[in-house]
Amino acid sequence: MTTVTRFAPSPTGYLHVGGARTALYSWLYAKSKGGKFVLRIEDTDIERSTQAAIDAILEGMQWLGLDWDEGPFYQTQRFDRYNQFIDQLLAEGKAYKCFMPSAELDAIREEQMAKGEKPRYPGTWRERTDHPQDKPFAIRFKTPQEGSVIIKDYIRGDIEIANSELDDLIIRRSDGAPTYNFCVVVDDWDMGISHVVRGEDHINNTPRQINILQALGAPIPEYAHVSMILGDDGKKLSKRTNAVGVMEFRDEGYLPQALLNYLVRLGWSHGDQEIFSVEEMIELFSLDAIGQSASAFNTDKLIWLNQHYIKTLPAKEVAEHARWHFAQQGIDINQGPALEDVITVQADRVKTLKELAQISGYFYQEYEALDEKAAKKHLRPVAKEALLLVQSKLSALTQWNTESIHNAINQTAEELDVGMGKVGMPLRVAVTGAGNSPALDLTLNLLKPAQIEQRINKALEYIANRENT
Known part of the structure; x- marks a missing residue:
């Protein structure tokens, strides 16, 4: 018998994390058995169902990569x-x-x-x-x-x-509309659903639906009722109260791979393993390994996973999701280095893709103003000599790569007989506008020599103004 599972959300709100986990478990079980995964929109609550909610559900499923084999089917089209x-x-x-x-x-x-x-x-x-x-x-x-x-x-x-x-x-109902519990029964029969994975709040519906299935002479699916998810505050997540929509995680800079990995572990386990690729999830997943206890959502754990995936996924894969965040912040990534290269040097320094975009603007556009605290500390008159010398050495380079840039900065420090910080920090503030960046040779290598010269001039102008006040 072919394994057929389904995810059947009600479009009365966005796709929240509880629904996403249910969808993931259903999807994984179908994939693990070589079966089919059906998407059904249960929109019989006509007054509360909206097209915006339907769009949000579909967008959330697509962002997570939970592709469906059949559907989406709409109950209002099957009256x-x-x-x-x-x-x-x-x-x-x-x-x-x-x-x-x-x-x-x-x-x-x-x-x-x-x-x-x-x-x-x-x-x-x-x-x-x-x-x-x-x-x-x-x-x-x-x-x-x-x-x-x-x-x-x-x-x-x-x-x-x-x-x-x-x-x-x-x-x-008296208005002629079939009700939820009956529609579900007919749908599950018509669509050949073999396994129903859903929240424990449906346990009261299940005996009613089984009785109707038996009255119709229909086969009875197998069931798995998943426990609730508690929020960081220990309270039950609810679509109407404190549940976070899946696309809010996208907006905050989480990778779908991180959220999927986090959700699969909210109730299911395989030994002590924490990190799972989607392929591993499919290979290892089983319904009887899901625990009965409620799971507690832990944002810190999700952040840790997100950092892991930003650092370990191929930069090209991370870039597919990071582009949206740069666009949201008005940063045109066509006017600078390849985004994959920026991700490579910044991955160890950020927790989210939103943060990645926030700290990487200087690779693609001129910074509006120097960070006041960093400039006051590092762009002092004493830094003028170091900036002028390193500027001349960088301008004289015939090959532009990390090794030649590194040597130019080192030679500047040696000739002036100062520590690397006396050269590196003023140069970092001049080039990035702030006091933090990846290693200077990596950072400068992703910028054009003309950009660097222009920004050092900007820093020298700042120092000159400081000297005159």
């Missing part, structure tokens, strides 16, 4: 299919019309809660045939009143729920 099966259940006596007004049901539930009972629909119209004319009605599924449903769960083992705990759920 005829759902109604076909609802009518079938009605005809077979497995569903019925319910004319109870919502106000009456609300009053019943309030009374039940006041007595300490579980609020539920009492089955008033389950066997009645005295249907009123021209009054709105919903369609309810006839839940079996005897026995129980056993959910075979990869993560939690067997979960048994008595049918007496379940009421007759609505499968079509």
Whole structure:
């Protein structure tokens, strides 16, 4: 049997980290079994579903590299299919019309809660045939009143729920719209879903869906209900409150490889291994290795992973994602060295791609002003001689490479009989506008000699102005 998994988000908000982890686990399981991964948009909540949310979900999936084999399917485009099966259940006596007004049901539930009972629909119209004319009605599924449903769960083992705990759920509202729990059942059957990986908040839905599947004569998928993710504050992540959208991680400068690696370890493990390539995830992943306990989100751990990937991925791969950040900061990377070369010299010095762009502007454009603190410390009158000499030596170079640049700086220090810092720091501030940069020979090698000469002149002008005040 072909393994088919699915990710089925509701487009009532962005793709948050909990949803992304569920999508990743579903995707990995399908890939590990050589199966198919289906993307389904569960947009039956028409009032709250938006195109913006759909776009955000698709963008998040694409950024993470979680490609789907089929879809995206939209439930709102399949109402005829759902109604076909609802009518079938009605005809077979497995569903019925319910004319109870919502106000009456609300009053019943309030009374039940006041007595300490579980609020539920009492089955008033389950066997009645005295249907009123021209009054709105919903369609309810006839839940079996005897026995129980056993959910075979990869993560939690067997979960048994008595049918007496379940009421007759609505499968079509009075406005004619099929409901979530019924649409899911038909979709999973039609799409051949063999394994359902989803959050533990769906455990209450699963026995209802299994009962409907059995009533339709459909096969029962296998299930894996994943535990919740807690935020840095220890509270449950919620799409409506404090969950962070996947694209916010992109905006803050995280690599998708880092976020994927982080998410896969939020509940799943393989020994003590921390770093996983996508290929390793696919090879090693299994549903029964997912833990039952809630996972705590740790931003510091994600930052550590992000640094690791910035430093160890091929610079070309990092550049594919870094370009966006340079563009966001108005930096035209076509006016300077290859971005891959800048990443190579800066990778050890940054935590995020956003930070990379922030500290690398001087490679592509003139800095607006010298860093006041660095200039005050290092561009003093005493630095003038060193800057003039190193400028002349750099201008005289016939070969422009790290070795020749390094030698020119060294020779300047030797001729002036000063420490390297007396030459290097004024030169660094002059060339970059600030007091921090990669090694000077690496930094200058990525700039044009004319740029360097112009910037040293700018620093000398600063010193001259300082002398005259």
